[in-house]
Amino acid sequence: MAIDHHGLEMSRLAKTAIVADWPVALDHVNVCVSPEAVGENCGRCEKCLRTMLALIALGKLNASAAFPRRDFRAADLTNLEIGNAYQASCYRDLLLPLRDRGRSDLAAVLERKLAPPTRLSRLVRTARTTLRPVKSVFKAAISR
Numbered sequence: 240m241a242i243d244h245h246g247l248e249m250s251r252l253a254k255t256a257i258v259a260d261w262p263v264a265l266d267h268v269n270v271c272v273s274p275e276a277v278g279e280n281c282g283r284c285e286k287c288l289r290t291m292l293a294l295i296a297l298g299k300l301n302a303s304a305a306f307p308r309r310d311f312r313a314a315d316l317t318n319l320e321i322g323n324a325y326q327a328s329c330y331r332d333l334l335l336p337l338r339d340r341g342r343s344d345l346a347a348v349l350e351r352k353l354a355p356p357t358r359l360s361r362l363v364r365t366a367r368t369t370l371r372p373v374k375s376v377f378k379a380a381i382s383r
């Protein structure tokens with residue numbers, strides 16, 4: 240018996256496009272991995288953001304009731320962290336479709352996040368992490 244492994248080589252964007260063309264699925268798609276969002280999409284976790292970006296690239300987010308928002312701005316991606324190579328490849332697949340859709344603002348943010356860290360950006364991150372406890376002590380001291 241031949242087993243046809245449909246979809247194994249299909250990109251996540253192509254799979255999202257299938258869901259996006261099916262109105263019932265578009266309104267009920269559930270991708271959220273946030274422990275706080277039970278049965279619905281939080282719209283803030285990495286997987287929600289990735290799916291929402293794919294839907295923006297497909298021009299379908301504004302037609303979906305499955306997410307708490309119908310659109311977002313580049314600033315909403317500030318806290319997005321691309322955690323692994325699979326996620327990076329998904330975001331890379333979105334760059335051209337986002338630009339074609341007139342969302343170069345979002346593509347530019349993704350491109351910055353996809354770029355390998357420079358010595359300066361690593362230094363800034365280390366400095367932020369190291370100084371965070373100092374900052375909270377300072378804040379506590381001046382608020383007295």
Ligand SMILES: [Zn+2]
Pocket residue numbers: 270271272273276280281282283284285286287288
């Ligand atoms: Zn979520």
